[in-house]
Amino acid sequence: MGNGDGSSLDQRGVDRRAFMAGAVATVVVAACSSGGDDDDQSGSDGGSPASTAPLAALPGELRPEDVPDEETIFGWIDEVFGQGVRRPGYDADVWVEGFLEDRFRELGLENVRLEPVQVTRWEPREWSLEVTPQGGETRTLDSFPLPYSAPVDELDVELVAFDEANPGAVAGKASFAAEELLRLAPTAFVAGGSAPAETADRVIDPDGTFEGAEHVLPFGSHLQDVMEPAIDAGAAAFIGSLVNYPGDSYQYMVPYDGVARPIPGVWIRGSDGEWLRDQLAAGPVRIKLRIDSTAEPFESNNVVGELPGADDQVVMIGSHHDGPWASAVEDGSGISLVLAQATFWAAQPVEQRPHRLVFLLHAGHMSGGAGLLRYIEDHRAELDDVVLELHLEHAALEFEEVDGELVSAERCVPRWFFVSRIPPLEQAVIDALTSEELSRSMLLAPDAIGSQPPTDGAFYHNEGVPIVHFLEAPFYLFDEMDQLDKIDRENLVPLTRAAIRIVDSTRGVSAADMRAGLEA
Ligand SMILES: [Zn+2]
Numbered sequence: 001m002g003n004g005d006g007s008s009l010d011q012r013g014v015d016r017r018a019f020m021a022g023a024v025a026t027v028v029v030a031a032c033s034s035g036g037d038d039d040d041q042s043g044s045d046g047g048s049p050a051s052t053a054p055l056a057a058l059p060g061e062l063r064p065e066d067v068p069d070e071e072t073i074f075g076w077i078d079e080v081f082g083q084g085v086r087r088p089g090y091d092a093d094v095w096v097e098g099f100l101e102d103r104f105r106e107l108g109l110e111n112v113r114l115e116p117v118q119v120t121r122w123e124p125r126e127w128s129l130e131v132t133p134q135g136g137e138t139r140t141l142d143s144f145p146l147p148y149s150a151p152v153d154e155l156d157v158e159l160v161a162f163d164e165a166n167p168g169a170v171a172g173k174a175s176f177a178a179e180e181l182l183r184l185a186p187t188a189f190v191a192g193g194s195a196p197a198e199t200a201d202r203v204i205d206p207d208g209t210f211e212g213a214e215h216v217l218p219f220g221s222h223l224q225d226v227m228e229p230a231i232d233a234g235a236a237a238f239i240g241s242l243v244n245y246p247g248d249s250y251q252y253m254v255p256y257d258g259v260a261r262p263i264p265g266v267w268i269r270g271s272d273g274e275w276l277r278d279q280l281a282a283g284p285v286r287i288k289l290r291i292d293s294t295a296e297p298f299e300s301n302n303v304v305g306e307l308p309g310a311d312d313q314v315v316m317i318g319s320h321h322d323g324p325w326a327s328a329v330e331d332g333s334g335i336s337l338v339l340a341q342a343t344f345w346a347a348q349p350v351e352q353r354p355h356r357l358v359f360l361l362h363a364g365h366m367s368g369g370a371g372l373l374r375y376i377e378d379h380r381a382e383l384d385d386v387v388l389e390l391h392l393e394h395a396a397l398e399f400e401e402v403d404g405e406l407v408s409a410e411r412c413v414p415r416w417f418f419v420s421r422i423p424p425l426e427q428a429v430i431d432a433l434t435s436e437e438l439s440r441s442m443l444l445a446p447d448a449i450g451s452q453p454p455t456d457g458a459f460y461h462n463e464g465v466p467i468v469h470f471l472e473a474p475f476y477l478f479d480e481m482d483q484l485d486k487i488d489r490e491n492l493v494p495l496t497r498a499a500i501r502i503v504d505s506t507r508g509v510s511a512a513d514m515r516a517g518l519e520a
Pocket of ligand 1: 330331334393456
């Protein structure tokens with residue numbers, strides 16, 4: 001049903017009702033095939049061929065022995081993860097800026113620098129949600145404050161279930177709402193946006209693992225606007241139940257757009273939400289909500305380093321250095337994939353680098369993409385000379401719930417490659433993915449899901465910069481459970497080699513030539 005879902009997408013964003021209809025249709029195809037097909041791709045079943053077998057060649061005179069091995073790349077993720085919660089402005093995020101600056105200098109990059117970015121440092125300190133059904137006992141539920149929602153000393157108020165047909169009923173009360181992560185066919189977005197009519201060659205899944213499978217996304221139908229219906233209805237607070245969330249978690253750091261919300265709000269477990277719904281059906285329920293949190297301006301930094309190349313036009317290679325938690329995948333993996341590129345290209349002679357290479361780790365992804373927006377403001381005049389902006393985010397293993405337990409499905413989350421509609425660039429990406437046997441991959445149009453890709457590099461596309469944005473979107477992306485066991489270790493080297501091939505494919509292609517190939 002994959003391509004059928006393409007019709008549910010519009011140019012400006014997600015048609016939520018159609019989106020949900022697709023989700024309902026696919027939900028029956030539950031991920032119940034654990035252990036069935038573990039031969040999904042080469043290199044994914046034990047061992048790392050790249051580290052034991054003879055080194056496979058790279059194009060031209062690029063030296064495969066300079067590709068960092070799996071242990072090295074994973075070691076960087078481990079070190080970054082070990083610093084703790086890396087939200088914008090937190091100590092761990094400040095640490096990682098220094099760590100990256102040091103690595104860039106050690107590698108001999110030039111123009112290594114920190115470029116200031118204003119972010120909002122949000123920190124929840126103490127909070128609690130007590131629930132008292134009429135005539136019943138008070139229960140304290142596990143909860144997590146919604147980022148950038150308002151603090152509150154003690155709000156004692158009635159809880160009312162939000163009803164789209166009668167939103168006014170929650171005015172002055174606490175609005176109780178359900179949010180459910182979207183479940184779609186893995187290829188639901190392949191035909192989206194400006195994708196060509198024929199999409200078969202844009203899906204690389206030789207073992208057919210996408211057939212009948214579902215992809216649990218890290219967002220529900222409201223995306224980041226989860227509180228807005230309650231706010232618009234005049235509610236005094238938002239209580240969000242994460243219905244059917246794998247692992248029954250409540251540590252969901254959404255929204256992360258950095259926009260202050262005027263009312264307090266917390267997430268609760270879906271199982272507690274079911275209990276609450278039963279209580280509401282039986283009679284009135286009151287809540288007591290306390291949230292002590294701060295949201296303060298903080299000066300964070302984009303970390304930048306450069307390598308001269310065959311000419312002075314530019315290939316940018318980026319990701320972001322902050323995250324919602326200690327976040328191994330989001331984006332310990334992106335940081336490390338960029339470090340792997342810097343390590344490799346620094347070891348090649350200058351004439352082997354196709355263009356000047358700019359390595360860039362944005363600040364403030366979790367603060368409304370502040371680092372991305374700042375970099376564009378500061379460097380807009382230089383973007384015409386950018387041949388390609390390659391963004392690397394999220395080497396993630398798929399996890400699924402089996403008998404109430406979350407277990408690895410021992411395969412990667414579907415890999416999205418958002419690629420500008422430039423046929424030679426699209427072909428270069430397909431060739432790179434095929435050469436490195438990166439199955440479970442697909443090319444998406446940059447506007448497949450909205451007017452720009454849902455990546456940390458989103459707005460380079462809007463600026464007309466040719467892009468290749470790699471992104472995997474596991475359901476746990478914004479959850480505390482994003483830990484080292486979620487990393488797709490065995491594909492760190494193949495992903496690195498594929499990125500090298502993509503960068504190399506721009507050899508001899510000017511920024512103007514690349515744009516001249518633009519379609520759609
Ligand atoms: Zn990311």
